[in-house]
Amino acid sequence: MGLNRHMDTIAVIGVGSTPYARDLQSSHLALGLEAAVNAIRDAGIDKQQVDGICGSGMTPLAQGGAGFLSLQGSLGIDRVTWGLNSWLGSAFVHGAGAVAAGLCDTMLVVQTYQREISMSRSAAADPYRQKLQQFIEVGSDIGGGDFAKRWLHSGEPYAAWMRRYMHDYGVNKDAFAYMAMNNRSHGSRNPAAAMQVPITLDDYHNSRMIWEPMQMLDMDVPVDCAEAHIITTAERARDLDVKPVYIHAMSLGGTRIGEFYENSLGWTENSHWAAAQGLWDRSEIRLPDVDVFYPYDGYTIDAVGCVEAVGYCQPGECGEFLKSSWDDAGNILKLNGKTQVTTHGGGLALGRAGGANFYSEAVRQLRGNEGARQVEGAKTALINIGSFFHDPSAVMLRAD
Amino acid sequence: MPGNYGPLDDAHVFELYPDIQLSRDNIEHYRGLAQGRLLINRCHDCHHWIYPHRPMCPECWSWNVKPEEISGQGHIFMFTLLYQLRDPKSMIHEPVPVAAVELMEQKGLRYLSRIVDCAPEDITHDMPVRLTWLEEGDHLWPAFAPMPGSTG
Numbered sequence: 001m002g003l004n005r006h007m008d009t010i011a012v013i014g015v016g017s018t019p020y021a022r023d024l025q026s027s028h029l030a031l032g033l034e035a036a037v038n039a040i041r042d043a044g045i046d047k048q049q050v051d052g053i054c055g056s057g058m059t060p061l062a063q064g065g066a067g068f069l070s071l072q073g074s075l076g077i078d079r080v081t082w083g084l085n086s087w088l089g090s091a092f093v094h095g096a097g098a099v100a101a102g103l104c105d106t107m108l109v110v111q112t113y114q115r116e117i118s119m120s121r122s123a124a125a126d127p128y129r130q131k132l133q134q135f136i137e138v139g140s141d142i143g144g145g146d147f148a149k150r151w152l153h154s155g156e157p158y159a160a161w162m163r164r165y166m167h168d169y170g171v172n173k174d175a176f177a178y179m180a181m182n183n184r185s186h187g188s189r190n191p192a193a194a195m196q197v198p199i200t201l202d203d204y205h206n207s208r209m210i211w212e213p214m215q216m217l218d219m220d221v222p223v224d225c226a227e228a229h230i231i232t233t234a235e236r237a238r239d240l241d242v243k244p245v246y247i248h249a250m251s252l253g254g255t256r257i258g259e260f261y262e263n264s265l266g267w268t269e270n271s272h273w274a275a276a277q278g279l280w281d282r283s284e285i286r287l288p289d290v291d292v293f294y295p296y297d298g299y300t301i302d303a304v305g306c307v308e309a310v311g312y313c314q315p316g317e318c319g320e321f322l323k324s325s326w327d328d329a330g331n332i333l334k335l336n337g338k339t340q341v342t343t344h345g346g347g348l349a350l351g352r353a354g355g356a357n358f359y360s361e362a363v364r365q366l367r368g369n370e371g372a373r374q375v376e377g378a379k380t381a382l383i384n385i386g387s388f389f390h391d392p393s394a395v396m397l398r399a400d
Numbered sequence: 401m402p403g404n405y406g407p408l409d410d411a412h413v414f415e416l417y418p419d420i421q422l423s424r425d426n427i428e429h430y431r432g433l434a435q436g437r438l439l440i441n442r443c444h445d446c447h448h449w450i451y452p453h454r455p456m457c458p459e460c461w462s463w464n465v466k467p468e469e470i471s472g473q474g475h476i477f478m479f480t481l482l483y484q485l486r487d488p489k490s491m492i493h494e495p496v497p498v499a500a501v502e503l504m505e506q507k508g509l510r511y512l513s514r515i516v517d518c519a520p521e522d523i524t525h526d527m528p529v530r531l532t533w534l535e536e537g538d539h540l541w542p543a544f545a546p547m548p549g550s551t552g
Contacts, residue, residue: 145417145418145419145420146417146419146420146541147498147512147513147514147541148511148512148513148542149420149512150498150512151498151500151512156480156482156498157478157480157500159480160478160479160480160498160499160500161478163478163479163480163525164477164478164525167525208483208484209483210483210484211480211481211482211483211484212480212481212482212483212495213480214480256458258452259452260451260452260512262477262478262500262510262511262512263451263452263508263510264478264500265508
């Protein structure tokens with residue numbers, strides 16, 4: 001594995017989450033701090049051991065948020081040798097990469113999310129959320145003025161891709177529906193999930209149309225929440241009183257689509273395919289060895305893209321594949337009769353966290369202490385988080 | 401011919417588009433819009449069309465990039481119908497189409513646009529369309545309509 005110089009030498013030793021709810025009456029920073037404190041305590045380390053911080057957000061100096069500067073100051077961490085903000089699939093990989101590169105020893109990754117004013121009428125009526133949006137938008141003309149710039153960082157092209165996917169492959173919405181049903185079934189078994197009630201095929205098809213053909217139940221649930229992870233070297237992890245979960249291989253991905261998403265390349269050329277190829281070039285664990293699978297579900301078509309990109313089925317065959325993988329007894333997916341998918345409910349049920357909660361769940365499953373939700377014998381987890389257009393990750397985790 | 405923009409100086413373009421992040425890479429495009437011309441950058445060495453507005457050719461790395469008026473013909477590559485806008489306060493009563501129009505000048509050269517003169521339910525993938533213009537207040541904005549003779 002010439003490309004993979006860090007195989008199994010980096011480990012996740014701490015996981016921390018906040019509750020998930022529509023309105024926690026908390027700032028991004030407060031959410032991030034709660035998750036960070038939980039993760040540091042979970043790892044059982046002193047906060048001064050943290051010497052790298054990957055904060056939350058798209059801009060390095062984002063104020064009012066859970067950026068690395070605010071986190072370090074608020075947590076009272078005296079010195080770090082690495083800091084950056086990131087999001088989606090990238091944050092975890094950037095953090096792990098910095099440890100692998102020797103730029104720091106103990107990384108804190110924090111990702112925070114809030115229900116934004118564009119996501120619901122009640123959110124739009126909240127003066128704190130209005131104020132947040134006012135300053136998030138400074139310095140950007142996304143969605144303003146020129147209709148032609150509407151798909152700069154927009155969810156709408158995912159809806160267009162759903163239609164194009166069905167058109168090109170001559171398929172119906174089964175792939176999206178089965179993914180949504182799976183995630184909501186798992187959510188109904190996760191006490192933390194914002195959505196506790198499973199859904200049927202009819203519920204899926206009858207849900208409100210948002211961006212045709214994308215419906216309400218294709219979209220993750222906007223909530224207030226945060227996730228945090230502590231990552232260090234496998235060597236250090238062995239000295240701690242935690243079961244390490246090793247990063248076996250990881251990759252990010254990018255294509256030449258650029259920032260105007262109407263320039264999408266073909267279905268099999270979006271960024272998930274680039275990240276998946278990057279992973280398979282670096283992993284000795286192969287797809288048949290994966291025990292639990294975590295495809296990001298910001299929209300159901302994200303997850304469908306991940307299923308196909310990592311190679312569970314051929315492009316366009318996901319609907320058929322998921323239907324044949326449906327386990328009636330559990331009302332969940334078992335890929336090839338075995339691999340469970342998004343065992344915490346993901347964004348569609350637990351809540352929208354930009355995929356950060358997929359990493360958390362994978363680590364907890366591989367530690368083997370998920371109680372009633374534990375997948376028996378789970379030793380390997382494949383995680384694919386991110387956008388068709390930017391910041392996708394493909395990460396293989398393993399436990400002893 | 402690119403380069404002849406009449407009396408519209410930079411200050412005027414800035415005044416016309418206060419919400420757009422105008423730069424030296426895109427101002428000719430907006431100067432064109434103001435005059436009802438849809439201009440897309442083109443490499444004058446290898447003739448590659450370049451969109452969005454970028455200063456260097458991604459194919460040959462030439463900086464000899466100039467805006468050119470496109471023919472206005474293309475087809476719908478993909479589209480969605482918006483039943484709910486990003487702004488929850490803004491009500492819509494019928495779906496708003498948003499389409500990535502692939503311009504005939506080059507494979508993969510796409511412009512995001514409104515679709516007019518066509519019922520939303522009649523829009524289809526690969527449908528031939530042509531450029532038209534919408535007047536909104538002081539502005540002309542591009543839109544695409546079904547090519548005469550195609551369904552729509």
